[in-house]
Amino acid sequence: QKEVEQNSGPLSVPEGAIASLNCTYSDRGSQSFFWYRQYSGKSPELIMSIYSNGDKEDGRFTAQLNKASQYVSLLIRDSQPSDSATYLCAVPYNQGGKLIFGQGTELSVKP
């Protein structure tokens, strides 16, 4: 059974701090990794994709991938109250193109 694990939180950080969200996955053969943000009552929104070991930066977001440790993380710099949401880590399942989602980490950024 392929699994994706996240700390459910809630994770609370003060405004302006760095929020660190972590995800581990069980399938060593996974090649693609995605981070989605879901605001309460809304659908998920893709914020980062990462395919290679190392860091990928996009604005205030940095995704970090370590395939040897089967670990992918998302850093949010200069956290803002508008970043308060649930963050979902997702890994493709080999068959049929499905995504396996983690249970999501709820982030709360306090002003």
Added chain:
Amino acid sequence: GAVVSQHPSWVICKSGTSVKIECRSLDFQATTMFWYRQFPKQSLMLMATSNEGSKATYEQGVEKDKFLINHASLTLSTLTVTSAHPEDSSFYICSASLGLGDEQFFGPGTRLTVL
């Protein structure tokens, strides 16, 4: 790019009626579309995978005769909830991807309330 729309955004219906939800990829052709359901405070639950021109693949426990999926073109998939009951009230979300293993782009969701 990669915009997915859904219609309607919300619907209220009487128990026993059927409701159709449309999912469209607006600026790309989606080889595969997915239908999810999400209850309040719970995780996304994949209901089925829809490929253009072929029958949908349903997840275990999802009744294919109750949740009818049609994927008539590379830009449109529909989900029909037949004989809806109050327990079918939920947030239904579709997504579309360019190919196997690619990221999925989600529609805004349809909130269904069955009275």
